[in-house]
Amino acid sequence: MKRFEQYRIGPKNRLADIAPRQRPYDLGGKKAELKELDRRARELDALQNLLYASGRRKVLLVLQGMDTSGKDGTIRWVFKRTSPLGIRVAAFKAPSTAERARDFLWRCHAVVPAAGELAVWNRSHYEDVLVPVVEGWIGKAETRQRYEHINHFEKLLTDTGTTVIKCMLHISKDEQRKRLQERLDDPAKNWKFAPEDITARKKWDAYQQAYDALLCATSTDYAPWYVIPADRKRQRNLIIAELLNTKLREMDLQLPDPVPGLEHVRID
Amino acid sequence: MKRFEQYRIGPKNRLADIAPRQRPYDLGGKKAELKELDRRARELDALQNLLYASGRRKVLLVLQGMDTSGKDGTIRWVFKRTSPLGIRVAAFKAPSTAERARDFLWRCHAVVPAAGELAVWNRSHYEDVLVPVVEGWIGKAETRQRYEHINHFEKLLTDTGTTVIKCMLHISKDEQRKRLQERLDDPAKNWKFAPEDITARKKWDAYQQAYDALLCATSTDYAPWYVIPADRKRQRNLIIAELLNTKLREMDLQLPDPVPGLEHVRID
Known part of the structure; x- marks a missing residue:
């Protein structure tokens, strides 16, 4: 995991230390990058199969980021070689009435991965220490309490x-401008644009501050935060695919032992 | 949908009328079949995107079949070009204590597709008119009642x-023998083998009969059953991909209208 230390949040490595526009995998152009991504996506497929077959461990990938930071695109590209069978995606939007009537972790707990599963959360319980903080709906004490609950x-x-x-997924303010404008200009992307995105963009600095605070408070030994440079989409995909593969390889997953006595069975 | 009439169950077309080993798509070999499948998988991806973007309609694909009939493989191949974002797979196993404490449709209703979603059920509520019928746990009156509830x-x-x-997914008894034997002989497939599969195989005829009965009783105008020849895996995938695409095309999905007044917005 040494290679990922530069992205891992800790007391000496904070959000502002990680440049969104870097290109850690310089493979000599688009074609080579796509080929490498495909290789990693295939390895992820093999590892996910093993996770499913071994049927004991669970994996939860949490994706957070500002609007247009590429959460959907990450899921599409990183899992392009994986069967939907073993991947469970949950997208968290503004909480419903039923959800608001419970504690903020209730709807998340309901969709944690089961044994053998890999769950991907497109936004997560971290939304509850972002919007309410920026909007001033909760104060410092309650925010700290939520970090603890998390x-x-x-x-x-x-x-x-x-x-x-x-x-x-860490993008720059300028990259977001480009991507939002693209959503407005391209009729096929229009449906992805929400006027609220402009309102949120106006509070860019407040959101970055809220992110910095939550990253510091919840990057633990057992569940660390990685800030992924995400201005360049293929670089972002390559980093996340490799991070996932590395974590899965480290789990040292094994096929379960065959049921004893089956060696000589013939089916008729 | 004319092309699929031959697979659709009705008073004059029953399970025994559909040969499991047929090859409706004779494209001249494996390579051409895989290429065609890829083309269809890409079209499905585009259609699913449209379903997701339009955000109103829902699609539910129910997959049933004897052990080894290829439910997992169908999901892997037909959705190989689709992002896991918009596909929600639910696999129904033997009901848990919590599930048995409710009516048999409870666990299914909990995972129906939401607006814009395509849900795939790997087994389904139809298991409740298969095992209990074959094992004699429920009688004719209760079985008929369950058909009605369904x-x-x-x-x-x-x-x-x-x-x-x-x-x-309709396979022949001989094809199942080959596939079960393969699971026993191939160490990488061993984990998929369950000794119960042999017990169920011994009741092959009773299961075929239970299938025939449920297909007749629940192939309605609004939710017809298709029996897919499944002895040949690539043919099975081609048929299902095309059936899905045809149904999605018929839904005439459209991108939602853009929010008015956005035409001249510039992001800063």
Whole structure:
């Protein structure tokens, strides 16, 4: 995991230390990058199969990031070689009435990965320490309390066999401008544009501050945060695919032992 | 849909009328078949994107079939070009204590597709008119009652915007023998083998009979059953991909209208 230390949040490595526009995988152009991504996507498929077959461990990939940071695109590209069978995607939007009537972790707990599963959360419980903080709906004490609840929740998950991988897709303000404009200009992308995105963009600095605070408070030994440079889409995909593969390789997954006595069975 | 009439169950077309080993798509070999499948998988991706973007309609694909009939493989191949974002797979196993404490449709209703989603059910509520029937746990009257409950449930789904597509993957007894033997002989497939598979295989005829009965009783105008020849895996994938694409094309999905007044917005 040494290679990923530069993206891992800790007391000496914060959001502002990680440049969104870097190109850690310089493979000599688009074609080579796509080929390498495909190779990694295939390895991820093999590893996910093993996770499913071994049927004991669980993996949770949390994706956070500003609007247009590429959460959907990451899921599409990183999992392009994986069967939908073993991947469970949950997208968290503004909470419904039923969800608001419970604690903020309730709807997340309902969709944690089962044994053998890899769950991907497109936004997550971290939304509850972003919007309410920026909008001033909760104060400092309640925010700190939520960080604690989150850390305890993730401890529960890791203690019971889940590998939690948290990625914040980090784009620059200028890159977001380009991407939002593209959504407006391209009729095929129009439906992805929401006027609220402009309102949120106006509070860019407040959101970056809220991200910095939550990253510091919830990047634990057992569930660390990785800030992924995401201005360049292929680079972002390559980093996340490799991070996932590395974590899965480290789990040292094995096929289960065959049921004894089956060696000589003939089916008729 | 004319081309699929031959697979559609009706009073004059029953399970025994559909040969499991046929090759409706004779494209001149493996390479051409894989290429064609890829083309269809890409079209499905585009259609699923449209379904997701338009955000109103729902699609439910039900996959049923004997052990080794290829439910997992169908999901892997037909959706190989689709992002896991918009596909929600639910696999139904033997019911848990919590599930048995409710009516048999409860666990299914919980995972119906939401607006814009395509859900795939790997086994389904139809398991409840298979195992209990073959094992004699429920009698004729209760079985008939369950058929009715199923038809009403599927009417509810279609009336509220869901296109229900039901496929029974139809393999021959001899093909199952080969595939089970392969699971025993190949160490990488061993984990997929369950000794119960042999027990179920011994009741092959009873299962075929139970399938024939449920297909007749629940192939409705609004949610018809298709029996898919499945002895040849690539042919099976081609048929299902094309059936899905045809159904999605018929839904005449459109991108939503852009929010008015956005034409001249510039992001800064």
